[in-house]
Amino acid sequence: DAGVTQSPTHLIKTRGQQVTLRCSPISGHKSVSWYQQVLGQGPQFIFQYYEKEERGRGNFPDRFSARQFPNYSSELNVNALLLGDSALYLCASSLESRTGPKSVYGYTFGSGTRLTVV
Amino acid sequence: GENVEQHPSTLSVQEGDSAVIKCTYSDSASNYFPWYKQELGKRPQLIIDIRSNVGEKKDQRIAVTLNKTAKHFSLHITETQPEDSAVYFCAASGGYSSASKIIFGSGTRLSIRP
Numbered sequence: 594d595a596g597v598t599q600s601p602t603h604l605i606k607t608r609g610q611q612v613t614l615r616c617s618p619i620s621g622h623k624s625v626s627w628y629q630q631v632l633g634q635g636p637q638f639i640f641q642y643y644e645k646e647e648r649g650r651g652n653f654p655d656r657f658s659a660r661q662f663p664n665y666s667s668e669l670n671v672n673a674l675l676l677g678d679s680a681l682y683l684c685a686s687s688l689e690s691r692t693g694p695k696s697v698y699g700y701t702f703g704s705g706t707r708l709t710v711v
Numbered sequence: 712g713e714n715v716e717q718h719p720s721t722l723s724v725q726e727g728d729s730a731v732i733k734c735t736y737s738d739s740a741s742n743y744f745p746w747y748k749q750e751l752g753k754r755p756q757l758i759i760d761i762r763s764n765v766g767e768k769k770d771q772r773i774a775v776t777l778n779k780t781a782k783h784f785s786l787h788i789t790e791t792q793p794e795d796s797a798v799y800f801c802a803a804s805g806g807y808s809s810a811s812k813i814i815f816g817s818g819t820r821l822s823i824r825p
Contacts, residue, residue, distance in 0.1 A: 633818075700813060
């Protein structure tokens, strides 16, 4: 069984550019969440999607957007990149019920996309 | 909103000794508390979790305790080994403001001295 897969693994972009990051959840998982992890800090919640609907949004500017597709994969888009957007972007999938995590294993993270903005 | 505080930020223990990491959370409605281990350059890996209807959970050398009244929870690692060296994150979820997202602590860098 494949785990959570993210692409690309590394990315270098210039300030002002746009970037799209992709995530495929574990088979059977309907919930995908996105986190930003700046070096030396804990992951910060960006978005959660469950069955293609946004269930939660963290404290990030409108330059950040996401969507989930019918096959439960997801994309995170960031427009007008800033140097401060340089981080590891993590995708997590879970067996999410409408009221909370179902699986005893909770959230499973992908390996992340390391974005460097220069 | 939900906040999770974690202490200490760094911890160095002799191999074979125990390590304890403590966290507090602000949202009394939080009901799920996972702990993640992150090695350099790798993804966070779930090592143990506890739900609010349980006070303690143990898995081999790792144990987690939860005090709902005081809103704090702790990770205990016994008989530490060199491979336990990593950054550990506590987290909370399920609260009124956190719904099904995970709020992470700031992390503890654990070093095991040989």
